[in-house]
Amino acid sequence: MKISFIQFFFLQYEDTEILYVLKWLLCPIIVTFLLPLMIVVLLYISSFIAHIYKLRWKILAERHGREWASAQRKIAYQWILYGRIYHGYEVRGLENLPSTGPGLIIYYHGAFPTDVYYFFAHVLYYRNRIINSVVDYFLFKLPGFPILTECLKLTIGTKQTCLNILKQGKILMISPGGVYESQFSHQYNLMWKNRIGFAKVAIDAKVPIIPIFTENVREAFRTVSICQKLLFKLYTLTRLPVAPIYGPFPVKMITHVGQPIPYDPELTPEQLQVKVADAINHLIKVNQRIPGSILHAMVDRIPLLQERHKQKGDVK
Structure with a gap:
């Protein structure tokens, strides 16, 4: 029986590591053109789930209180699944997040905050805690999003609102850089x-x-780096995300949760800002390859090659 060259190749090397490598390398490439559309789809599925639960409350108002927990878990599960498939998403250091009581999470803002969605979902599923997030006001204006901001505890984040959330013993998540960053x-x-x-x-x-940073978040989505002066002027005038974004690329994403910085009454706000910035910069230095590389970030999804690179000391 005649066999093709490809069949011969796989038969020849079926007992080697090549098939294992190809499995991890080709899988994300195959879904590159399909799964990016799922981000928009998942956002509106999340909104649809929230609308269904709101309608249910209206119908059963006499017997059921207005509680988002079930909707939140359904929304979280789909983001966990998508993140696991498309980005091999992981969280490391989740034990640094307090299991009870208040805490303020500070993070570096990528071009598109898919890592925030993934992290929210993981904290809900694995720590059974809801994260309240400060977001830009324009999200409240997007069609279908107002109910989602209510369900997922998103807020514009005035000082008094943030204080109230923390004093209620909840977790709040803020990116000081925001859309600008x-x-x-x-x-x-x-x-x-x-x-x-x-x-x-x-x-x-x-x-x-609690400082956190997501590895390869800039390789998952990127903003164009041309016409920066023009884009900056437009941003200054509108306060909207005007720089075009391209992606997502199926890179490995890992959110690293740093050691909590305890409350210190001796620190001024300026000193505390520097201390938090140093903590996040340390997470970036230890965990992120700079300059970033989409190709290398995709290779990071292959455990075998990643482990070899770590042993050689050239992963980061």
């Missing part, structure tokens, strides 16, 4: 300007700050 930080540089509002809130609420 997501649009114009191309090499994992923090762009916080002189923003110390989060530090003031943490000091007033007397809560610990």
Whole structure:
């Protein structure tokens, strides 16, 4: 019986590591053109789930209170599944997140916050805690999103609102760089300007700050790096994300949760801001390859090659 060259190749090397490598390398490439569309689909499926539960409350108002827990878990599960398939998403250091009581999470903002969705879902499923997140106001204006912001505990984040959330013993998540950082930080540089509002809130609420960073978040989505002056002027005028985004690429994503920074009454807001920035920069330095590489970030999904690179000391 005649066999093709490809059949001969696989028969020849079926007992080697090549098939294992090809499995991990080709799987994300095959789904590159299909799963990116799922991000938009999942966002609106999440909104649809929230609408269904809201309608259910109206019909059964006499017997059921308005409780989002069931809807939140259904929404979280689909993001866990998508993140696991498309980005091999993991969380490391989740034990650093307090299991009870308040805490303020501070993170580096990627071009598109898929890592925030994944992290929210993991904390809900594996720590049974809801994260309240501060987001930009324009999200409240997108069709279908207002109910989602209510269900997933998203807020514009005035100082008083943030204080109230923390004083209720909840977890709050803030990116000091916000949309500005997501649009114009191309090499994992923090762009916080002189923003110390989060530090003031943490000091007033007397809560610990938990720094986190997601590895390869800039390789999953990227913003164009041309016409920066024009894009910056447009952003200054509109405060909207005007820089075009491209992606997502099926890179390995790992959210690293750093050691909590405890409340210290001796620190000023400016000093606390520097301390938190240093903690996040340390997470970036230890865990992120700079300059970023989409190709290398995809190779990171292959456990065998990743382990070999680590042994050689050239992963990061």
